[in-house]
Amino acid sequence: MKVTELAKGVYWVGAIDWNLRDYHGYTLPGTTYNAYLVIGEKVALIDTTYPGFEGQMLDHVASIIDPVKIDYVIANHVEMDHSGGLPKIAKMLPGVPIYCTQAGVEGFNRHYDTEGWNFHVIKNGETLDLGGKTLVFLEAPMLHWPDSMFTYLAEDEILFPNDAFGQHIASSERFDDELGTDEAMEHAQKFFANLIIPLAPKVLKKLGEVTDLKVGIRMVAPSHGVIWRENAMGIITAYANWSNGVSKDKVTIVYDTMHGSTTRMATAIAEGVIEGGCEAKVCMLKDGRYEGTHRSDVVKGILDSKAVIVGTPTLQDEPLPTVAGFMSYLRGLRPGRLTQKKKGFTFGSHGGSGGAMRIVEDDMKKAGIEIFREPIEVYYRPDKDEIELCRRAGKEIAEAVRNS
Numbered sequence: 001m002k003v004t005e006l007a008k009g010v011y012w013v014g015a016i017d018w019n020l021r022d023y024h025g026y027t028l029p030g031t032t033y034n035a036y037l038v039i040g041e042k043v044a045l046i047d048t049t050y051p052g053f054e055g056q057m058l059d060h061v062a063s064i065i066d067p068v069k070i071d072y073v074i075a076n077h078v079e080m081d082h083s084g085g086l087p088k089i090a091k092m093l094p095g096v097p098i099y100c101t102q103a104g105v106e107g108f109n110r111h112y113d114t115e116g117w118n119f120h121v122i123k124n125g126e127t128l129d130l131g132g133k134t135l136v137f138l139e140a141p142m143l144h145w146p147d148s149m150f151t152y153l154a155e156d157e158i159l160f161p162n163d164a165f166g167q168h169i170a171s172s173e174r175f176d177d178e179l180g181t182d183e184a185m186e187h188a189q190k191f192f193a194n195l196i197i198p199l200a201p202k203v204l205k206k207l208g209e210v211t212d213l214k215v216g217i218r219m220v221a222p223s224h225g226v227i228w229r230e231n232a233m234g235i236i237t238a239y240a241n242w243s244n245g246v247s248k249d250k251v252t253i254v255y256d257t258m259h260g261s262t263t264r265m266a267t268a269i270a271e272g273v274i275e276g277g278c279e280a281k282v283c284m285l286k287d288g289r290y291e292g293t294h295r296s297d298v299v300k301g302i303l304d305s306k307a308v309i310v311g312t313p314t315l316q317d318e319p320l321p322t323v324a325g326f327m328s329y330l331r332g333l334r335p336g337r338l339t340q341k342k343k344g345f346t347f348g349s350h351g352g353s354g355g356a357m358r359i360v361e362d363d364m365k366k367a368g369i370e371i372f373r374e375p376i377e378v379y380y381r382p383d384k385d386e387i388e389l390c391r392r393a394g395k396e397i398a399e400a401v402r403n404s
Contacts, residue, residue, distance in 0.1 A: 004174040006036070007219075010036065010037070010038050010133075014056075014057060015056035016171075017050065018030045020170070024194060026190070031081075031225070033223070034222065034227075035085070036160060037064060037070075039065065039133070040131040040132040042131055043130070044073070044135060046076065047074065047082045047160070048073075048089060049082075052084070054084065067092065070089075073089055073098045077147060077223070078103075078107030078108055079163075081223075082162060082163075083111070087113070100149070101122060101139055103145075104119075104121075104147035106147075124138060124139045125137070133153060137150070137151055142202050143162075143202055144164075144199055152215065156218065158218065158220075159210075160221050164203075165220050166188070167224060167226065168191060168224055169225050171226065174227055176231050176235075179226050184226050185234075189242070189300055193299045193303040194333070196239075197242075197303070200244075201337060220232045243339065244339040244340060245335075249277070249306060250279040250301075251273045251280055251308070252302050252305040252309070253281065253311070254308065254310050255323065256313075256322040257313060261349035262347070263284070268394065269309060269347065269393060277398055277399070277402055280394075285323065286322065299333060302342070306340075306343065308369060309347065310323065310360050311347045311348045312324075312357070313349050318356055331367045333367070335368055336369060343397060344364055344370070345397070346358075346375040346376075347377070348377060349377070349379070349382065350377065357377050360375075
């Protein structure tokens with residue numbers, strides 16, 4: 001089995017899941033469960049894998065040392081895609097110290113039969129001397145669970161931040177420069193957009209705490225995806241920018257349609273956006289049957305847009321189910337927690353009393369999107385004047401975006 005050396009005595013010993021296609025409610029092309037072995041005079045294992053993949057991990061460890069020589073286990077996060085190998089490790093190494101937060105102990109007790117497990121509750125800033133290798137532990141609550149923590153390897157300036165800075169991708173490449181930094185950033189943006197947006201204020205606070213430590217970060221080794229060695233500071237800067245809401249002069253238009261009326265409106269709005277000098281991205285949901293229109297891809301595009309416009313027909317006095325489901329997802333992500341707020345409005349058609357646009361508008365407000373104008377609501381099919389109204393609305397929001 002092939003392992004990857006990050007630095008002298010530091011190894012990737014994780015597992016690759018080539019087949020995972022849906023996780024946390026979004027689509028992905030597989031993933032990795034990254035675990036790391038740090039060897040000084042003593043040996044520490046940082047994180048494990050999803051249940052069923054611990055065999056891959058232990059094979060990797062065994063290619064370097066006998067797994068029974070592991071002296072410490074560092075559990076940065078309770079979630080099972082990082083801790084699923086712990087029961088096997090705890091059984092194989094009775095009494096091995098498991099370093100985690102107090103919230104981690106509580107979480108592990110709820111996930112596994114932990115009788116006999118030897119938990120060591122870390123204090124923020126605590127160190128563990130392995131003999132030639134020093135681990136520093138930083139509490140990181142709500143990045144992205146209450147139990148989360150970071151581990152920093154001082155001598156080699158490697159940050160092990162668990163989920164932070166990760167990407168969901170199954171790849172034989174272990175480093176960003178091997179995969180390609182642009183591709184790695186694309187996957188990292190989708191990861192942030194679907195998991196980290198609600199935590200943006202905490203991200204900024206934690207980045208500030210890491211900066212205050214005045215330590216070098218030569219490499220960032222997350223628990224999913226590739227390891228950042230060429231662009232370690234670049235991904236940290238990207239997280240700061242995304243958390244601050246730094247965006248392009250771009251408008252994302254999200255909608256679904258029953259008989260094409262809402263499509264005509266979306267097209268006219270997009271034409272106005274382009275005339276107004278902004279990039280337009282149009283996403284018809286359709287249950288994600290078309291590439292790039294699954295909700296997880298749409299929110300990735302919203303992350304770097306200054307405005308989002310949502311359209312829906314009215315069905316039985318409600319938004320179309322695809323749009324309603326998308327808005328539920330967007331409310332949970334709460335892009336309004338980003339420092340720079342996004343603008344938006346709603347549009348659509350109806351064949352009766354209407355009303356779906358107001359429901360969507362309310363959802364947008366709950367997500368923290370600033371409402372730019374009144375909804376554009378048409379009866380059955382838009383006429384020439386209504387199409388022109390849509391075009392003008394697109395141009396107006398583009399001009400507002402460019403001036404923001």
